[in-house]
Amino acid sequence: MPVDHFGYTQSATFNMKFLYNNSFWSPGNPIFFYPGNEGYVESFADNTGIMWDLAKQFNASVVFAEHRYYSENVTLMPFGELAYTDVKYLGYLTTEQVLADYAQFVPWFKKNVLNCSSDTPVIAFGGSYGGMLAAWFRMKYPAIVNGSWAGSAPVVYFQNGGIPLDAFDHRTTQTLVDSGCNKETIINAFKAVNALSNLKF
Numbered sequence: 001m002p003v004d005h006f007g008y009t010q011s012a013t014f015n016m017k018f019l020y021n022n023s024f025w026s027p028g029n030p031i032f033f034y035p036g037n038e039g040y041v042e043s044f045a046d047n048t049g050i051m052w053d054l055a056k057q058f059n060a061s062v063v064f065a066e067h068r069y070y071s072e073n074v075t076l077m078p079f080g081e082l083a084y085t086d087v088k089y090l091g092y093l094t095t096e097q098v099l100a101d102y103a104q105f106v107p108w109f110k111k112n113v114l115n116c117s118s119d120t121p122v123i124a125f126g127g128s129y130g131g132m133l134a135a136w137f138r139m140k141y142p143a144i145v146n147g148s149w150a151g152s153a154p155v156v157y158f159q160n161g162g163i164p165l166d167a168f169d170h171r172t173t174q175t176l177v178d179s180g181c182n183k184e185t186i187i188n189a190f191k192a193v194n195a196l197s198n199l200k201f
Contacts, residue, residue: 001013001014001015001016001068001101001104001105002104003078003079003092003097004092004097005096005097005100005101005104006096006097006100010092012078012079014068014076014077014078014079015075015076016065016066016068016076016101016105017041017065017066017071017073017076018041018063018064018065018066018105018109019041019042019045019063019064020061020062020063020064020109020113021055021061021062022061022062022114023055024055024056024058024059024060024061024062025055025059025060025061025062025114026059027114027116027117028116028117028120029058029059029060029061029120030058030060030061030120030121030122030123030146031060031061031063031106031109031110031114031120031121031122031123032051032054032055032058032060032061032062032063032123032125033063033064033065033102033106033122033123033124033125033145034048034051034062034063034064034065034124034125034126034130034134035065035067035098035099035102035124035126035130035133035134035137036064036065036066036067036070036130037067037070037126037127037128037129037130037133038067038070038129039067039070040066040070040071040072041064041065041066041067041071042072044064044130045064048064048125048127050125050149050151051125060123061114063109065101065102065105067098067133068092068093068097068098068101069083069084069090069093078092095132095133095136098133099133099136099137099140099141102133102137102141103137103140103141103144106122106144106145107144121146121147122144122145122146123145123146123147123148123149124137124138124145124147124148124149125148125149125151126148126149126150126151126153127150127151127152127153128151128152128153129153130153131149131150131151131152131153131155132150132153132154132155134148134149134150134153135148135150135153135155173186
């Protein structure tokens with residue numbers, strides 16, 4: 001995989017890890033793709049049950065691709081052992097680069113692993129940051145991804161997204177109060193955390 005999909009001065013590449021299971025798949029049926037997020041790809045394959053449940057129903061291929069810079073194996077990271085040593089190496093850890101990795105990977109997987117039609121439908125799945133990646137993947141590369149399932153992903157939780165920016169804080173506080181916690185104690189605890197974070201050592 002190219003380390004840089006968008007520039008012309010960096011020619012380095014890295015090997016991207018992926019896992020797949022075709023136990024349920026038959027030609028003509030979809031590919032369920034998990035665009036890996038911040039962790040080892042195996043942890044997502046072990047904990048993303050909905051894909052496995054639906055794969056049986058839809059006779060889908062199940063595929064998990066590992067997010068750049070988050071491999072357990074340092075040799076699979078861009079720049080290897082240098083990956084986290086300098087911003088000049090770490091600067092390629094962006095969602096734009098990650099999505100471009102997946103946009104290059106999916107057609108390659110169709111051709112080289114499944115040997116299936118290029119128009120085989122692909123549904124991206126993800127949770128939390130992975131859910132954001134699944135949604136953004138569909139938005140940015142609609143010719144590659146037919147749909148996405150974004151669980152626990154704050155897709156519209158941005159300024160001018162239609163959700164008040166304090167909605168999470170309000171709901172969390174209300175849940176704690178409804179559970180018997182004292183609201184003033186909660187507020188004072190956050191003030192103490194903020195004060196500690198501003199201390200200079």
